[in-house]
Amino acid sequence: MTKISQPQPQPHVHADGHVCWGHSTHSHAHHQLQVQNLSVNYREIRALENISFSTECSRSLALIGPNGAGKSTLLKALAGLLPTAKGRINWRGKPLTRSSHELAYLPQRGDIDWNFPITVRGLVEMGRYPNLGWWKKYSKHDVEIVERALASMNLLDLQERQISALSGGQQQRAFIARALAQEAHVLLLDEPFTGLDKPAQETLTQLFRELTSEGRLLIASHHDLQTVPAIFDEVLLLKRHQITFGPTKEVFTPENIEASYQF
Ligand SMILES: Nc1ncnc2c1ncn2[C@@H]1O[C@H](COP(=O)(O)OP(=O)(O)OP(=O)(O)O)[C@@H](O)[C@H]1O
Numbered sequence: 001m002t003k004i005s006q007p008q009p010q011p012h013v014h015a016d017g018h019v020c021w022g023h024s025t026h027s028h029a030h031h032q033l034q035v036q037n038l039s040v041n042y043r044e045i046r047a048l049e050n051i052s053f054s055t056e057c058s059r060s061l062a063l064i065g066p067n068g069a070g071k072s073t074l075l076k077a078l079a080g081l082l083p084t085a086k087g088r089i090n091w092r093g094k095p096l097t098r099s100s101h102e103l104a105y106l107p108q109r110g111d112i113d114w115n116f117p118i119t120v121r122g123l124v125e126m127g128r129y130p131n132l133g134w135w136k137k138y139s140k141h142d143v144e145i146v147e148r149a150l151a152s153m154n155l156l157d158l159q160e161r162q163i164s165a166l167s168g169g170q171q172q173r174a175f176i177a178r179a180l181a182q183e184a185h186v187l188l189l190d191e192p193f194t195g196l197d198k199p200a201q202e203t204l205t206q207l208f209r210e211l212t213s214e215g216r217l218l219i220a221s222h223h224d225l226q227t228v229p230a231i232f233d234e235v236l237l238l239k240r241h242q243i244t245f246g247p248t249k250e251v252f253t254p255e256n257i258e259a260s261y262q263f
Helices: 071-078 120-126 140-152 168-181 198-213 225-231 254-261
Strands: 010-013 019-022 032-042 045-056 060-064 086-091 103-106 186-189 217-221 234-239 241-247
Touching: 032 071, 045 071, 045 086, 045 217, 045 234, 060 071, 060 225, 071 103, 071 186, 071 217, 071 234, 103 168, 120 140, 120 168, 140 168, 168 198, 198 217, 198 225, 234 254, 241 254
Parallel strands: 045 241, 060 217, 060 234, 103 186, 186 217
Antiparallel strands: 010 019, 032 045, 032 086, 234 241
């Protein structure tokens, strides 16, 4: 059987200078994520009510709000891990589904079993699973992509190490490398900065810049209000319902923060 080689996703520059990550076969419109009137329930409890926003490739969006505001719920709904009670989630004009290879979800650190016996390389190779054919055999192309993902996260020296034997920052990098190996366009990250020391936070901030500059869309829940303007260009303030959404410079104001946290 002949394997038909897939075109590789890569950054594309639009006529207006905007960069989008993806395949050359994708439409030339900016890759947009549109969330319309989204509500999510846990059984009879409504966790999110009427969320609407629209963002696109090359952006980094922070989900901000107090404990229980619905940040993780929104990320899980975007990842297709929770059913929506109402509303729509569209990516590039079509409903976003869990099976989309273009989307990678990184759970909260506490939700990951760090003692699971797997090496860094094994974890990153898992990122290729959705892209493999039914015969589940790695091609040279898959190996190259795994190598590239390990290299870009500076993990080549640690690739044979068990994930349980990494520092918090290294573990975070290993999970992001898995998302890169998946060649995901949209990265959904649940509290990626939590538990990282200052140097690791700075490295992750720099990595965010690199990922958005090559046209990916990053959406992350975030607790440290001080660092929001330096890391994220858009903000969605939540308290089960939507307080506000927009560019950080415009909507990340003391009034809106207070409305969300009710200090
Ligand atoms: N599995 C579940 N079953 C029932 N209710 C849940 C479940 N998971 C979360 N909830 C509830 O949904 C609401 C939103 O929770 P969510 O975890 O999305 O908040 P969050 O903003 O991520 O909070 P935190 O900052 O504490 O991580 C909370 O009231 C929470 O108790």
